Amino acid sequence: MIWLTLRxxxxxxxxxxxxxxxxxxxxxxxxxxxxxxxxxxxxxxxTRENCSQFTARFFNDHRSYFGALAVIxxxxxxxxxxxxxAPLITRELESGTHRLVWNQxxxxxxxxxxxLGVIGLAAMAAAGLAVLAAxxxxxxxxxxxxxxxxxxxxxxxxxxxxxxxxxxxFAFALGVTVGVxxxxxxxxxxxxxxxxxxxxxxxxxxxxxxxxxxxTGTVPITSENHGDILLNGDAFSVQVRGVPGAWTLSAETxxxxxxxxxxxxxxxxxxxxxxxxxxxxxxxxxxxxQACFDAIAELGYRGKVVYQPGDHFWPLQWAETGLFTALSxxxxxxxxxxxxxxxx
Amino acid sequence: MSAVLxxxxxxxxxxxxxxxxxxxxxxxEGRIVGLVGPNGAGKTTLLNLAVGQIEPSAxxxxxxxxxxxxxxxxxxxxxxxxxxxxxxxxxxxxxxxKLGARLNPGWDGALARERIERLGLDPAHRAGxxxxxxxxxxxxxxxxxxxxELLILDEPVAALDPLARREFLQGLMEAxxxxxxxxxxxxxxxxxxxxxCDYLIVLVKSxxxxxxxxxxxxxxxxxxxxPRRDAATLPADQHVVSESxxxxxxxxxxxTDGPIHDPAWTVGRIGLEDLVLAYMTPAPTRPTLxxxx
Numbered sequence: 035m036i037w038l039t040l041r042x043x044x045x046x047x048x049x050x051x052x053x054x055x056x057x058x059x060x061x062x063x064x065x066x067x068x069x070x071x072x073x074x075x076x077x078x079x080x081t082r083e084n085c086s087q088f089t090a091r092f093f094n095d096h097r098s099y100f101g102a103l104a105v106i107x108x109x110x111x112x113x114x115x116x117x118x119x120a121p122l123i124t125r126e127l128e129s130g131t132h133r134l135v136w137n138q139x140x141x142x143x144x145x146x147x148x149x150l151g152v153i154g155l156a157a158m159a160a161a162g163l164a165v166l167a168a169x170x171x172x173x174x175x176x177x178x179x180x181x182x183x184x185x186x187x188x189x190x191x192x193x194x195x196x197x198x199x200x201x202x203x204f205a206f207a208l209g210v211t212v213g214v215x216x217x218x219x220x221x222x223x224x225x226x227x228x229x230x231x232x233x234x235x236x237x238x239x240x241x242x243x244x245x246x247x248x249x250t251g252t253v254p255i256t257s258e259n260h261g262d263i264l265l266n267g268d269a270f271s272v273q274v275r276g277v278p279g280a281w282t283l284s285a286e287t288x289x290x291x292x293x294x295x296x297x298x299x300x301x302x303x304x305x306x307x308x309x310x311x312x313x314x315x316x317x318x319x320x321x322x323x324q325a326c327f328d329a330i331a332e333l334g335y336r337g338k339v340v341y342q343p344g345d346h347f348w349p350l351q352w353a354e355t356g357l358f359t360a361l362s363x364x365x366x367x368x369x370x371x372x373x374x375x376x377x378x
Numbered sequence: 379m380s381a382v383l384x385x386x387x388x389x390x391x392x393x394x395x396x397x398x399x400x401x402x403x404x405x406x407e408g409r410i411v412g413l414v415g416p417n418g419a420g421k422t423t424l425l426n427l428a429v430g431q432i433e434p435s436a437x438x439x440x441x442x443x444x445x446x447x448x449x450x451x452x453x454x455x456x457x458x459x460x461x462x463x464x465x466x467x468x469x470x471x472x473x474x475x476k477l478g479a480r481l482n483p484g485w486d487g488a489l490a491r492e493r494i495e496r497l498g499l500d501p502a503h504r505a506g507x508x509x510x511x512x513x514x515x516x517x518x519x520x521x522x523x524x525x526x527e528l529l530i531l532d533e534p535v536a537a538l539d540p541l542a543r544r545e546f547l548q549g550l551m552e553a554x555x556x557x558x559x560x561x562x563x564x565x566x567x568x569x570x571x572x573x574x575c576d577y578l579i580v581l582v583k584s585x586x587x588x589x590x591x592x593x594x595x596x597x598x599x600x601x602x603x604x605p606r607r608d609a610a611t612l613p614a615d616q617h618v619v620s621e622s623x624x625x626x627x628x629x630x631x632x633x634t635d636g637p638i639h640d641p642a643w644t645v646g647r648i649g650l651e652d653l654v655l656a657y658m659t660p661a662p663t664r665p666t667l668x669x670x671x
Contacts, residue, residue, distance in 0.1 A: 037480050041473065042466070129467065133460035134517070137429055138481035139453045139524065375433070 035140055035148040043153055046118055050110075050160055057106065057164070061171040068096065072174035089178040100175045103168045104193035108234070110164045111201035114157045115230050119209015120222040122149060123373070127217050132377070146373050150366055154206055161202030169194055186281045186347045188238035195351040200358030205230050207365035214372045237354070243283050245353040246346055251277065252288065252336045257327050259337070261285070270298050270307060272330065274337025279344035290334025302329055380443070382407050382528050382560045383428055387437030390423050397423040398584050401437070405562070405577060405589075410554060412575035412592075413564040414654050420584040421564040422461055425532045428562070429458045442527055454484055457526035457559075459534050463517035467506030471499055474516060475523070482524040490523035493549075511542030515549065522553045528560045529553075535570055547574060568654045578650070580657045587657040588633075592650065599653050600638060601646040602630045613640075620656040631656040 040047075072092060079085035093100070123146075126132040136142050169176075176185060176194075185194045192198065208230060213222040253259065253274055261273040276282030289295050307326035342350065381404050388401040398420040405411055415421050426432045427439050430447020439445075444452040465474060471494060479485045494501060497515050499508075505516060514534055521529050531550070535543040551574050554561050565571055571578070579589040588595065599619065606628045609618045616632040623629075631648060632638075638645050648656070 035481060038477050041469065130460060130462055130464035131466050133431060133458070134464045134466075134520070135477075135481070136431065136447075137453060137456070137458040137460070138478070139450045139483055140481050141447070141450060141453065144450075 035145060036152060038135070039149050039152045043118075043156070046121075047156060050113065050117070054110075054160060054163055054167075058167050061103075061167050065171045068171070069174050072178065093175055093178040093182070096175055097179075100172055100179075103172060104189060107161075107164050107168045107193040107198055108189075110161050111157075111198060111205040112227060112230050112234070114160060114202050115205030115209040115226045116223045118153055118157060119206040120213045120226045121219045122153065122210050122213060123369075123377075124213040124217055124219040124222050127377070128219060142373055143370060146370060150207075150210065150369065154203055154362075154366075157202040157206040158199045161198040162196075165194065165196075165198040181278050184279045184281065184344055186279075186342055186344055186350065188242075188281070191238065191242070191281075191347075191350070192234065195347065197351050197354045197358070200355035200362075201234070203362040204233075204358040204365075207362040207369070208233075210369050211365045211372075214369055214377060217377075241357075242350065242354060243281075243342065245357070246342070246349050248283055248340050248342050250338065250340050252292075252338045253277075255287070255327060255330050255335060255337050257324060260327075265307075270302055271296060272298070272335075272337075274339060276339045277341050277343060280341040281346075283340045283342065285337060285339045288336055288338045294338070295335070298330065298335055299333070302326070302333070305329065380407055381405060381440075382409070383439070383441050383562065385424075385427075385437065385439045388424075388427065388434055388439050389436035390420075390427060390432060391435040396435075396584050398427070398581075399436070401586050403579065403586065403589055405560075405579075408558065408560055409577040410551075410575050411560070411562040411577040411579060412568075412571035413562060413579045413581060414568055414571060415564075415566065415581035416658060417566055419581045421566075421581055422532055423584075424581065425458075425530050425562065425564060429456055429530055431458075431460075450483075454482060454524065455527045457521035457524055457529040459514075459517045459521045459529070459531040461532040462537065463510075463514040463534055465505040465508075465513055465516055465520075468504065470502050470504050471508075471516060472501035474505060474520060475501070478520050478523055484525040486523045486525050489525075490519050493519045493522070497549075509542075510537050511539070511546065514538060514542070514546050518546065518550060518553075522557065522559075525557070526559065528562065531561070531563045533564055533566070535565065543570065550574075568651045572650050578654070580654055582658055595653060596647065596650065598635060599631060599633050599648055599656075601648050601652070602628075602632060602638065602643040603646065604628060604640075604643045619653075620659050 075088050075092060076085060079088040123132070126135065135145060176183075176190075183190055185191065192201070205226070209222070209226040212226045212229070213219075216222040216225060255272055255274055259275050261275040263273075264271045271287060273287070274285050276285055286294050287296075287298065306329040383403060383405040385401050385403040388403075389399040390397050401424065413421050413424065423432070427434055428441050428446055430445075430452070441452075442455050444455070446456070447453055466477075469477070475487065475490045475494070478490060479487055491501075494516075497512070497519075499512060499516070505513060508516065514537075518531075518534065521531070529550075534550075535546050538546060547570065550561065550563070553559065563571065563575070576592050577590070578592050578595060580587040604627070606623055606626050609621050609630065612618060612630070612632065615636050616634045616638070619631040619633055621628065621630045631652070
């Protein structure tokens with residue numbers, strides 16, 4: 035049965051693993067150069083300010099490849115679900131070959147167990163290889179962009195660690211399940227894609243923030259950590275950017291009594307925080323003066339941030355992978371039930 | 379003699395429609411069984427129940443003493459050539475034989491290779507490139523080489539031209555004799571089955587109309603021709619299968635175990651084809667008959 039599974043899986047496996055091998059080759063060739071450039075640049079930059087300028091420039095030079103690689107890693111599970119999962123059983127149903135293979139001296143349950151086992155493992159291996167290669171290649175960039183794109187934030191989280199493996203198992207099981215329900219290859223592929231992308235969006239939006247209770251902290255608003263500053267007529271507000279290396283879920287301003295406030299008193303906007311005159315050379319306006327932040331602190335306004343700190347990365351990775359593993363097993367169980375009872 | 383297939387009140391429902399209902403059968407061992415009926419009569423449903431592809435909605439079925447597809451041993455005992463003789467288009471003939479060898483502990487590789495060779499097929503050929511007849515032969519080879527006790531075939535020759543049809547049925551007969559197989563074979567054409575079957579099941583509108591040994595069936599059915607009369611006037615032991623009337627003459631096909639004494643009748647024997655047709659043609663309804671008078 036393993037032989038038959040591998041034989042039928044040959045072309046699809048060759049396409050995906052071939053693509054990964056090509057990607058791996060490109061990364062293997064370009065990776066050392068990036069690593070060298072980063073480390074020699076760091077060694078040469080000297081002062082702290084120069085170094086932070088260097089890392090920002092270094093990251094900007096490579097950010098499109100960095101982003102593209104993250105997107106590729108994130109799309110591997112989807113590709114597996116659509117091209118490995120959905121057609122797995124629909125192809126048999128459409129060509130009638132399930133009637134041939136289900137009447138060999140092997141039960142349907144065992145047939146499905148081998149198929150799900152072998153290809154499910156291949157799916158997890160493919161995602162694992164992709165994430166391994168991408169993490170290795172992106173190492174210097176991850177370090178350089180530690181402040182701007184911490185690996186715990188949504189886009190990076192799905193392309194690092196072990197969750198891509200969980201996603202791959204889930205996408206594959208989802209594809210097979212949709213396949214046994216819909217029974218036709220093309221609709222099954224389309225539905226699998228839509229559902230999987232929806233899950234990929236829903237997960238960081240609604241579920242991941244609560245997998246582990248987030249932390250809440252209040253921080254003074256300073257010239258270092260302020261984010262958006264809004265000055266609209268009399269309304270004045272300052273957002274804080276949150277904790278470095280963390281995933282900020284929400285940031286708001288609280289007054290001295292800890293109450294959430296939208297706007298700060300207009301006295302600030304008219305006084306120390308009044309916008310500076312446009313700079314003479316036409317460049318972007320400067321931020322508020324230090325006096326503004328001093329005034330804010332004096333009035334007792336602070337930033338309140340709800341966030342997943344950077345050290346929640348691995349616990350969250352394990353929690354999410356565990357969740358997807360459980361979902362995959364549930365879907366696989368359903369496939370067994372449905373294949374035994376409802377397919378013919 | 380033990381039974382190859384026993385069904386008791388067997389039925390299968392799809393949605394609200396019964397594809398097969400009230401099916402009671404007891405097919406003895408070592409027979410070549412023909413299952414005949416028009417398209418949509420429930421032949422495929424019955425055969426799929428027998429191989430365990432589907433589960434019954436009512437009643438029970440036992441095949442070679444076991445519940446269909448209940449485990450590897452049961453699956454090994456029953457060979458199945460499904461409708462349209464499916465094969466894997468992307469796999470070569472040799473790979474199909476390898477598939478058979480891998481998935482069946484009782485696989486007879488020599489038999490399979492020898493059959494493919496005798497058919498003049500190239501083992502490297504992909505199944506998708508085979509003609510309908512060759513594909514059917516490949517499917518049959520897979521069914522035979524797993525060395526089943528019972529081989530079930532669902533309309534295997536429906537899509538074949540007359541020559542391929544004859545070759546296929548000949549190959550099937552030879553294999554059945556050589557391996558002392560029981561065979562159940564369905565078709566919507568009696569002519570396919572006439573020469574090879576010794577047991578017949580007629581299935582019409584999801585119900586078994588008649589089932590039995592071909593010779594016994596032929597001996598028990600008669601064509602009665604004579605002056606016009608109503609079916610109700612026939613003796614009670616003469617079961618009317620079909621009737622047709624002209625103004626002055628009536629023709630009945632009756633089933634009876636006793637002799638026919640009425641001198642008014644011209645009694646004739648009927649062939650298998652006529653017998654099946656008699657069961658397939660719906661009897662004219664009584665009101666129509668009344669209206670004619």
